[in-house]
Amino acid sequence: MQIPALKNNTASNQPTASCHGGPEVDTAGLPLIAIVGNPNVGKSVLFNALTGAYVTVSNYPGTTVEVSRGKGRLGSNEVGVVDTPGMYGLLLITEEERIARRILLKDRPDVVVHVVDAKNLERMLPMTLQLIEAGLSVILNLNLMDEAERMGVQVDAVALERALGVPVVTTALTLGRGIGQLKEHIAAYANGRSADKLSNTSLRTHRYHTVIEEALAEIENTMSGSYQMSRREIALLLLQDDDEIVSLVREQEGRSTNEILCIAESARARFSRPISYIVARKLQEATQYILQPALRLPERRVSGFAEWLSEAMMKPWSGLPILLLSLFLMYEFVGVLGAQTLVDFLEGSVFGEYINPWVNQILSTLIPWLVVRDLFGGQYGIITLGVRYAVAIILPIVGTFFIAFSIIEDSGYLPRLAMLVDRVFKKIGLNGRAVIPMVLGFGCDTMATIVTRTLETRRERLLSTFLLALAIPCSAQLGVMLGLLAGRPDLLGLWIAIVTGVFLLVGFLAAKLMPGEQPSFYMELPPLRIPTFTNVLVKTYTRMEWYFREVFPVFILASVFIWFGQLTGLFDLLVNTLLPIVRWVGLPDETAVAFLFGFFRRDYGAAGLYDLLGVMSGSQLLVATTTLTLFVPCIAQFSVTLKERGWKTALAISVFIFPFAFLVGGLLSRLLVLIGARL
Amino acid sequence: MKLSENTEKLLEILWVTIEEEDKTGLQKKDVVEDSGDELVQQGLAEWKGNTLSPTPMGKLEAARAIRRQRLGERLLADVLIQEDVLLDDHGCHMEHALFDGIDESICTLLGHPSFCPHGRPIPPGECCRQMRATVGKLITPLSQLHSMQSGDIAYTKMNNQRHLQKLMSMGVLPGVTIKLLHRSPSFVFEAGYSQFAVDEDIAADIYVRLNGL
Known part of the structure; x- marks a missing residue:
């Protein structure tokens, strides 16, 4: 391996005329800054710092499955910023990485900021080498310097800069440290955007095995297409048999493709191990060489409270109590403060005493037709039902849940929970990783269904989508359920036990029935961190914004549909169809209305039960809440399932769940009669 | 014969x-x-x-020969670290040096490997069945380490591309020092300043050269 003397890249950094013309309002015309890096190194924090007030986030940070784009200002120039899901390198493992790499391949970023965890440079620098090799304009951002310093890890940024030939900036982004300097470097790079950055960098930190180098040269010479990365990197990924790159090359090279694939194939045949492994080894070796003069590790490991707590979370005997404690705290925050105190206030006082009477009064003076009045007001009107539900019930419950979830997410607890439950989850065909969509499902199943994308295999995505639809009640529904069962802790306990049992049993059977690859579990355990206030707020806000954009229209639509159903008599027809089923399950006739509402929103249905509290026995209440929990997913979740998994799956899931929910209800009620339970 | x-x-x-x-x-x-x-x-x-x-006897004899050959490859790849070359030629000559008996010692030394560097299975010998450890193991899978035991990664299993990719993304590559922190409910290990949780299947893919040997 040879490291040639530093040849500064500034020649290509001179401001040149932008090929896209002057700055435009549209992000498409702006210099583009891409933020890349491993999961959990602070990419989203940087994104927020760069975009500031201009942010248009459309994702779920931490469990980022979609790309965030925003506009920022560097000096006097406006720039576009794109945040990407975490990636470990240019060779893909997960779907998220595909999304991240596609930005590098297709979007032609002018600057690529590689954010890394300073104390884990040894592991993260190989990706920097790949990015440089790919001919991208890389800025290496050594983040989390505060943690590194606490651990006694010392990094010589100047030595690193010299060895790599790219700017290296140290920051502690959550504390706002170093952000000014980073912005300056980005601005300097962004101004110097030019096409010749794509030519191979003259600084080469490493050379691969001769066989690989020869194959690379041969492929590069055969190539004639145009790529957003250096041909060397494209050829290297091709050698590693990357599907997407193979099709990209096919697209670009046309007839020479076969020749290129042949070269790659014969190079692969020369090695007994996958080329990806040999490449990884070489990058690792180069990293060690580069870091030797630049990185100083402490003799002894620092161990503080965070490390102690982390240990406690992972040991079963202490981990379980910690889990129960966090569940209890969450219940107090979401279930009591959100679902009871805040809902009572908004629903009872604000809507019950002020808005609804006021709306109804205005409607009755302005609109002479009862039919139109009912569309907006009355029992099921857009404002009196749709808006009231959204604002008075959903907002406080979902809002408090998302705050709690963001805190848990930012603290680093979820990966530890994943590690704790992996063995149980394996039994239901999933792996510990699936705990993240499952926990999120208690907030919003619709959002959680989207997050199942982060799971690796199709089978796992399918199983988790199914279980989310069946047995994970969302926070809105949970809030109403808890309210319903509030006076009856015995029923609450039974309800939890039954739903958990169904979750595990059905999951177990579904995993048995659905053949496929055994899931494997691997997860990085980030250090425990104290969540920052602003980050929690930003996350909660973006989630709420998404929630209202996606789900609010469904509420309105549901109100309109119910109005229409009542007007045309369709509603009565459907209630009558449900009647025999409801009777079979052993519930009062009135519950049929609640179930019908459940089609629109799970919690609508649960809320419908409120009015029936007086007429139902304890047993009936248990049967009703259990059935409704398992009952069909709401319209929003159904539509997302349709989008993510296709109509066959979405339909199959619903077709299974509908009779199954009633079956469980019916069996439960018969069992209760049989054992003579008086609840 | x-x-x-x-x-x-x-x-x-x-x-x-x-x-x-x-x-x-x-x-x-x-x-x-x-x-x-x-x-x-x-x-x-x-x-x-x-x-x-x-014939049945032929099968037995062949399995022994294959075993010697693949163990030889393992020895070359893991101990003599000759990984970037085609191993078959060397392995071929090596097997003749590995008489019955010596191959047991080598097998034990290497932690009873179950596959050759190409990912093909190595027929188990008597020593593997008894998991004999008389020679003192040099290399052992992470899944068999005690908690708080540490060592350098010797090699990783190659026959499962998905696992291999994951291991590489975690920076689990030969030469990296790792320490097993927990065995239950999942395997947790530390590499550098990062901690990872993996299941037993993946832990069994990581072979560690124990420290102090």
Whole structure:
């Protein structure tokens, strides 16, 4: 391996005329800054710092499955910023990485900021080498310097800069440290955007095995297409048999493709191990060489409270109590403060005493037709039902849940929970990783269904989508359920036990029935961190914004549909169809209305039960809440399932769940009669 | 019984054809006559029509030869770290140096590996069945380490591309020092300043050269 003397890249950094013309309002015309890096190194924090007030986030940070784009200002120039899901390198493992790499391949970023965890440079620098090799304009951002310093890890940024030939900036982004300097470097790079950055960098930190180098040269010479990365990197990924790159090359090279694939194939045949492994080894070796003069590790490991707590979370005997404690705290925050105190206030006082009477009064003076009045007001009107539900019930419950979830997410607890439950989850065909969509499902199943994308295999995505639809009640529904069962802790306990049992049993059977690859579990355990206030707020806000954009229209639509159903008599027809089923399950006739509402929103249905509290026995209440929990997913979740998994799956899931929910209800009620339970 | 090198090679090919390619034997046109005859004379193989297939004794003998060959490859790759070259040629010569008995010691030394560097299975020997550790293990899978034990990664299993990719993304590559922190409920290890949780399957793919040896 040879490291040639530093040849500064500034020649290509001179401001040149932008090929896209002057700055435009549209992000498409702006210099583009891409933020890349491993999961959990602070990419989203940087994104927020760069975009500031201009942010248009459309994702779920931490469990980022979609790309965030925003506009920022560097000096006097406006720039576009794109945040990407975490990636470990240019060779893909997960779907998220595909999304991240596609930005590098297709979007032609002018600057690529590689954010890394300073104390884990040894592991993260190989990706920097790949990015440089790919001919991208890389800025290496050594983040989390505060943690590194606490651990006694010392990094010589100047030595690193010299060895790599790219700017290296140290920051502690959550504390706002170093952000000014980073912005300056980005601005300097962004101004110097030019096409010749794509030519191979003259600084080469490493050379691969001769066989690989020869194959690379041969492929590069055969190539004639145009790529957003250096041909060397494209050829290297091709050698590693990357599907997407193979099709990209096919697209670009046309007839020479076969020749290129042949070269790659014969190079692969020369090695007994996958080329990806040999490449990884070489990058690792180069990293060690580069870091030797630049990185100083402490003799002894620092161990503080965070490390102690982390240990406690992972040991079963202490981990379980910690889990129960966090569940209890969450219940107090979401279930009591959100679902009871805040809902009572908004629903009872604000809507019950002020808005609804006021709306109804205005409607009755302005609109002479009862039919139109009912569309907006009355029992099921857009404002009196749709808006009231959204604002008075959903907002406080979902809002408090998302705050709690963001805190848990930012603290680093979820990966530890994943590690704790992996063995149980394996039994239901999933792996510990699936705990993240499952926990999120208690907030919003619709959002959680989207997050199942982060799971690796199709089978796992399918199983988790199914279980989310069946047995994970969302926070809105949970809030109403808890309210319903509030006076009856015995029923609450039974309800939890039954739903958990169904979750595990059905999951177990579904995993048995659905053949496929055994899931494997691997997860990085980030250090425990104290969540920052602003980050929690930003996350909660973006989630709420998404929630209202996606789900609010469904509420309105549901109100309109119910109005229409009542007007045309369709509603009565459907209630009558449900009647025999409801009777079979052993519930009062009135519950049929609640179930019908459940089609629109799970919690609508649960809320419908409120009015029936007086007429139902304890047993009936248990049967009703259990059935409704398992009952069909709401319209929003159904539509997302349709989008993510296709109509066959979405339909199959619903077709299974509908009779199954009633079956469980019916069996439960018969069992209760049989054992003579008086609840 | 001492077979000529070519005959032993044929026996190995025969074994691979049957055990790993699920065929009944080799066709006459694929068999070098002398070697075929020698195998039949020694009672190691027999002709069924035009197909040469091994006798039970032949299978046993072949498995031993294959085992020696693949252990030899392992030794080359893991201890002598000759990974970037085609190993077959070396392994071929090596197996003749590995007499029965010595291969047991080498097998134990290497932590009873179950596959060669190419990812093909190594037929288990008596020592693997008893998991004998008399020589003192040099290399052992992470899944068999005690918690708080540490060592350098010697190699990772190659036959599962998905696992391998994951291991590489975690920076689990030969030479990296790792320490096992927990064994239950999942395996948690530390590499550098990062901690990872993996299941037993993945932990069994990581072979560690124990510290102090």
